[in-house]
Amino acid sequence: MTVLSDGDLQITLPDGVAGRKFDDDASHGLSHCMKRVDFIVDLIDKILFVEFKDPDNPAARPKDRRCFMEKFGSGTLDNELKKKYRDSFLYEWASGRASKPIYYLVLIGASALSAAELLARTDALKRQIPVVGPGNRSWVKPFIAGCAVMNIDAWNRELPHYPVSRISP
């Protein structure tokens, strides 16, 4: 069983599933020019790009929390998430590892977010990262299979095999 953590959030992977921290200066080596998602999980027939955002982190300052929620509501965050996905995809593709369908999972550690807000951000992210190509035609080589913005409740409801939780009690 592998546990990947970032700040106060962690994801537990089932036995036999490999995952690695991608947002790591030493192993990434190109952080000066490429954005990166937090983790990459390698399943048998799929790849998960995982990004954690944690405004509810007990260590977060109220100012940072406020700042994040502004980014969340204004669409600035969508743009940031798009860049992280695009650069991470490019990095993995150029490394010869983007050979399976990739799902982009964004976890927002904010319990107060409603389904409407998460739905709006999921829609916005889909507009930023085109799942289908021009003219609503499928890409010859799709570069994303699906994406979603979730809070902890939604994640654990939809993806119970890869549970996420808080580290702090």
Add this chain to the structure above:
Amino acid sequence: MSKINHVRLENFTAFAKLDQALSSGVNVIIGANGTGKTHLLKVLYAATAVTTGEDCEKGFARKLLGVFNPYQARMTRLIRRQQGLPAAEIMVTRDDGARLKAVIDNQKADVKDVRVTGATKWEGTGLESAYIPVKEMLAHAPGFLATASKREIAFEEVYVDIIKKAFLPKLKGAITANRQKLLSTLQKAIEGKVVAKGEYFFLKNRQGELEFTLLAEGMRKLALVWLLIQNGTLLSGSVLFWDEPEANLNPSLMGDVVEIILELQRQGVQVFLTTHNYVLIKEFDLRQKTGDAIRYISLYRNEEKAVVANASDSYTGIDPNAIAGTFSDLYDRELRRNLGGLIG
């Protein structure tokens, strides 16, 4: 100024027994279709309407008849349909202790037989009010009042009433800074002012005068609120009833509408509104300031299919929240579509 602070409905329309304390500020009534939101609004409006103007003569029972407009004017049709058909009871209370009660007996359909008590004290203090129905009426004002006074038409009285209120002339005297602020906010949203010529309303701006029939329906609604503020209908101590403010309005204007409602509340107007709209209630949540009084009243059917209510003074406490519930369902389905390969 006394506010309405309580309503009790027994066996009335959809309600088996509703016993609900009301906010002196904004009351936001939510619930699925058929849970009696508009009925609640109309009962309270009928109670306020009879305290002023020509409706004083009419009395509570006749006003109820007018605003509900039951088939063949049979008041018994307002009794909740169930076996045995007990009497329906309505009781509305104000914070000065005045209590208006009406009992509709199941054997007596005639409005004359509705037993009203407490009317003398209730009508002793005037409570100015306006009821904005879902359908916009200003564009249809020409000839409507004359027709309504001479013919039996299938319009509930709220439509006649709101046109009459809109026709009231501008209030005399200087406009206070607070009222001017409201008028300015509305003028910005509708991009002009409203002028009446005879029975015709126009939106006046730099481009000229645009007749209401050419104006978007959502804009006409905001123009109506502008008129009600300008002519002094909505002053401190008055009551605004607004059935689905979101109707025909682009969500981008919802923030302005909520700001106006909150500002009216800050100026002492008691507000009752119904809504199906997520953006509207979320705007209340986001724009609420310390001191703003907002009560969310959620109407829903219990296991016996009777409508009951849960109230909360905070957005997160709304339970059940039929509007957010719908979004949860949409969100879950969207996740399943996006992550189908992962979930399956």
